[in-house]
Amino acid sequence: MPQLDPATYASQVFWLVVSFVVLALILWRIALPRISNTLENRQQRIDSDIARAEEIAAEADGVLSAYEEELAKARSNAQEELHKAAEAVMAEAEQHYASLTEKLAADSDAAHQRIDGARTEAIAGISGMVEDIARQAVERLVDTSPEPASVSSAVNAALEGRT
Numbered sequence: 001m002p003q004l005d006p007a008t009y010a011s012q013v014f015w016l017v018v019s020f021v022v023l024a025l026i027l028w029r030i031a032l033p034r035i036s037n038t039l040e041n042r043q044q045r046i047d048s049d050i051a052r053a054e055e056i057a058a059e060a061d062g063v064l065s066a067y068e069e070e071l072a073k074a075r076s077n078a079q080e081e082l083h084k085a086a087e088a089v090m091a092e093a094e095q096h097y098a099s100l101t102e103k104l105a106a107d108s109d110a111a112h113q114r115i116d117g118a119r120t121e122a123i124a125g126i127s128g129m130v131e132d133i134a135r136q137a138v139e140r141l142v143d144t145s146p147e148p149a150s151v152s153s154a155v156n157a158a159l160e161g162r163t
Contacts (some may be wrong), residue, residue, distance in 0.1 A: 123159055130155045 002008060042087050138146045
């Protein structure tokens with residue numbers, strides 16, 4: 001085998017050093033700068049993506065806080081509207097209750113007046129009949145006819161005591 005021949009060691013070492021130096025120069029001048037540029041571009045893209053993601057996250061947080069604030073305002077406005085509506089309904093109910101109370105009081109007063117009128121008419125109608133019955137009872141019991149004025153005053157006094 002020629003590689004193991006000690007006479008060719010010097011030329012083999014020379015060409016090993018030359019090929020190693022040429023390969024190192026090619027790598028140092030061409031391959032490594034390209035790899036380095038690729039890695040730098042990649043790192044810049046990653047950094048810009050991370051920065052953009054952080055901006056988007058901050059923007060999302062801002063939007064979320066604005067949304068929550070608007071939601072709180074909407075809830076507050078809704079509660080206020082419900083409160084106003086409840087007050088309006090209560091005011092309307094109180095007004096309706098007051099008008100109904102007035103109407104019932106007026107109806108009650110009218111009914112009392114009708115009852116008093118009916119009572120007066122009934123007493124007036126009964127008064128004549130009671131006078132006749134009282135006169136007839138006195139005539140049967142005593143066998144004398146009483147004076148109509150005394151029977152009328154006695155019946156009126158008795159009826160006034162009842163009412």
